[in-house]
Amino acid sequence: MTFAAIPNQAALKEVLRQSVQRGHVAHAQLFRGAEGSAALALALAYAQYLNCEDRAEAAPDSCGHCPACLKISKLAHPDLNFIFPSTTTKSVPKDATSGRFMAEWRTFLAESPYQGFNDWMQHMGAENKQGSISKEEAGQLLKLVSLKAFEARFKIVIIWLPELMHPAAANAVLKLLEEPPPATVFLLVSNEPERLLPTIISRVQPVVVRPFSEDDITAYLTAHYHVPEVKARQVAQLAEGNLGAAIASREHSADHNYAEFFINWMRKCYSLKMTEVMALADEFQKMGRENQKEQLSFSLGLLRKVLLFGIDPQMVPHLASGEQQFVQGFSRFVTARNADQLTEELNTAHYHIERNANPRMVFVDASLRMGQQLRRA
Numbered sequence: 001m002t003f004a005a006i007p008n009q010a011a012l013k014e015v016l017r018q019s020v021q022r023g024h025v026a027h028a029q030l031f032r033g034a035e036g037s038a039a040l041a042l043a044l045a046y047a048q049y050l051n052c053e054d055r056a057e058a059a060p061d062s063c064g065h066c067p068a069c070l071k072i073s074k075l076a077h078p079d080l081n082f083i084f085p086s087t088t089t090k091s092v093p094k095d096a097t098s099g100r101f102m103a104e105w106r107t108f109l110a111e112s113p114y115q116g117f118n119d120w121m122q123h124m125g126a127e128n129k130q131g132s133i134s135k136e137e138a139g140q141l142l143k144l145v146s147l148k149a150f151e152a153r154f155k156i157v158i159i160w161l162p163e164l165m166h167p168a169a170a171n172a173v174l175k176l177l178e179e180p181p182p183a184t185v186f187l188l189v190s191n192e193p194e195r196l197l198p199t200i201i202s203r204v205q206p207v208v209v210r211p212f213s214e215d216d217i218t219a220y221l222t223a224h225y226h227v228p229e230v231k232a233r234q235v236a237q238l239a240e241g242n243l244g245a246a247i248a249s250r251e252h253s254a255d256h257n258y259a260e261f262f263i264n265w266m267r268k269c270y271s272l273k274m275t276e277v278m279a280l281a282d283e284f285q286k287m288g289r290e291n292q293k294e295q296l297s298f299s300l301g302l303l304r305k306v307l308l309f310g311i312d313p314q315m316v317p318h319l320a321s322g323e324q325q326f327v328q329g330f331s332r333f334v335t336a337r338n339a340d341q342l343t344e345e346l347n348t349a350h351y352h353i354e355r356n357a358n359p360r361m362v363f364v365d366a367s368l369r370m371g372q373q374l375r376r377a
Contacts, residue, residue: 001044026205033209035116036242051152079152084160085131114244135168163195211241258298269371
């Protein structure tokens with residue numbers, strides 16, 4: 001993994017590069033970011049940058065072709081070690097430690113480093129079991145760091161989701177952070193750092209990873225998966241910064257133009273022509289439940305943009321070409337007086353769809369209520 005392969009995050013990449021170039025590499029760092037963020041990808045790129053054998057002094061990235069880079073990119077370097085949640089499976093009925101699942105872990109990261117915990121559990125075949133970093137992992141970790149680096153400058157230990165550590169494993173990590181082995185760098189990658197021991201938090205250097213922007217996700221889906229820009233934009237809005245979720249849903253959302261549907265829907269709501277509302281309700285019902293939920297989630301996001309645009313257009317600097325004219329015109333009808341109620345109606349509709357209510361009835365009811373609110377603007 002190289003820095004260049006990760007969308008945006010330019011400022012954070014520069015901070016990480018500078019720490020290496022200036023020789024200020026902290027022995028323990030906490031990459032904290034929401035699920036689907038670049039936290040794990042950045043830790044991998046940083047590990048490769050640290051041990052690159054052919055990197056110029058001020059190079060912006062690892063070379064990608066030296067023996068160390070090639071091994072790290074394949075997650076096969078002897079000085080790159082991983083600790084991650086696991087559980088017993090059909091293939092590993094006991095002693096479920098990270099080392100028993102390295103083959104599955106490599107294929108998992110090769111698919112995408114932006115996936116989440118549930119994705120990993122499904123990939124490893126956990127079925128309905130909950131994974132954790134077990135107390136047995138503590139002994140493995142102590143053995144791991146007792147050895148000197150085999151061939152690289154640094155021995156690197158990446159701990160993914162340390163908030164899921166058993167207390168015995170957490171205490172072992174704490175002891176290592178208090179008395180770090182020489183030339184060993186611990187990179188903790190956490191989605192919920194508030195669940196970590198305060199004593200662990202106090203001994204790591206924080207690396208705050210922000211969620212991806214809509215533009216980042218749109219560009220990534222367009223470049224890497226050849227998703228048309230309009231579709232990529234609507235998937236990005238639904239993902240709310242989670243690139244892993246966007247990648248997973250890119251094909252599921254491909255047959256539905258949520259923006260076009262919402263624009264049409266709001267016009268029908270305002271006119272309150274029941275024959276047209278009922279016809280659109282039939283269309284909504286045919287979508288299927290997952291697309292119905294995504295349509296309502298997308299509608300909430302676009303409604304928020306409309307409200308922000310009405311307050312200050314500078315608050316919504318990037319709009320898809322098909323949305324610009326609508327957002328500008330519709331902002332006259334979404335104000336502080338009715339925005340909360342409109343949002344509540346969409347949330348209520350989403351709640352009922354999730355609980356298998358009749359989609360047609362939910363849609364008609366929400367349309368009538370929203371039409372009344374739009375006329376009060």
